[in-house]
Amino acid sequence: MPSAGLSAGSNKVDVAIDLGNPLLNRTVDGFLKIGAVGACRVVADDAFDCIHRGDISKRQLEETLKKMCKEGAYWGAVAGVYVGMEYGVERVRGQYDWKNALIGGITSGALISAVSNNKGNKIAQDAITGGAIATAVEFINYLT
16 A cells, blocks of 8 residues: 655654555555656756756756656656556466566566567567566565
8 A cells, every 4th residue: 555654853644545456556656656766866867957057947947847747757657567567467476476576577668668669679678678677676675
């Protein structure tokens, strides 16, 4: 279930979203978390550029906001697809192991590549990359 918290001093606010379906809960959770990371990356890049140039304008702030929304939505969607695929594979196989991450990474890498109007070898390359990254992350999580 997607949840977040905010605390300031002794005051604390927790927010939880229950969509009534574990697949939807995990997908939305992945979308929100990684989407926020994508938006923060844009802020960091643009803040560095503004400091480097030594100026800032209203137009630059508007462009940063647009890029934050675009990158946040893109990376959130990528994470949502991957988390949904991994959970679906887990439910079908009935096991929780690194193979779910591999299959989820391959299928989401291929799907996202195909939607991006890539063809043939590029789709296969992105599928292999997605599977390799997801599996590597899963193995690193096992080590810690």
